[in-house]
Amino acid sequence: MLTARVIEVFSSLQGEGIYAGRPHLFVRFWNCNLACRYCDTDYRGPYRESSLSELLAEVRRQVDSAGPFHAVSLTGGEPLLWWRFLKEWLPRLKALGQRAYLETNGTLTDPLREILPWIDIVAMDLKPPSATGDRPLWEEHEAFLRAGVEAGRDLFVKVVVTAETADDEVRQAVDLVGRVDRGIPFVLQPVTPWGPVREGPEEQQLGRWRSWAAGRLADVRVIPQMHRIWGVP
C-alpha cells in the first residue's frame, strides 16, 4: 500500500513569501535531502504512516472545520521526496476543489515534473552554499526553476539571507532568476535568528542586495518570516 510519513497537518497563516497572511492548511512531510544551518524544522521528528485515503480524510476534516483555505501547503522537510505518493494523492486533493501549494528547496527537478500537473503554486527556496554549508546547488536550482516556468506555474523564489551571506551569492541567485525569467517574484527573506544562527543581515547588506536585485529583476520584495512575529505555528 502506498503511504507517506506525515509529521503533522495543521492550519495557520502562510508565514513566508508573497502569499504571507493567507490561511493555509499545512501538510508537513518527513525528511529532507538538505541540512541547512538555519533549519528550524524537526523534519525527522515523530511521524505517522498515512495512506492516501487517511491523509485525504484528514484534509477534508480540516477544511470542513477550519476552512476555507487559500491553499493546502505541502511542506517539510522536502515534500518532493514523497513524489510517488503525491502523484496519486494530488488528483484526489484537486477533486476536493483545493489549491496545491508546494514549498520546496528547489533541487529535485525530476520529482517536480512528476507532480507539476496538479501543483498550482511553487514556492521555491534558493539555497546559497553559506546556508547549506555544502556544495553549490545553482545548476539544480536553475533546472528546477525552468521546469516550473515552462509548465506555466504560479511561482516565486525566496532566498533566506543571513549576516554570513556573501554578496556574490546574492548576485548569483539574482543572475540565475534573471536568466530564466526576470518577471519571477524574488523574495529576500532575512533569517530569523535560531540555533547556530545568531543574527540576521545588517540593514546595509539588505539594502545593497535589494538594490542589486531590483536592477536586474522586475519584482523584488523583502519579506521576513512572519510566523514568529505573529506568534503562530
Ligand code: SF4
Ligand atoms: S531545505 Fe528546508 S527543511 Fe530542508 S534542511 Fe533546509 S531549511 Fe530545513
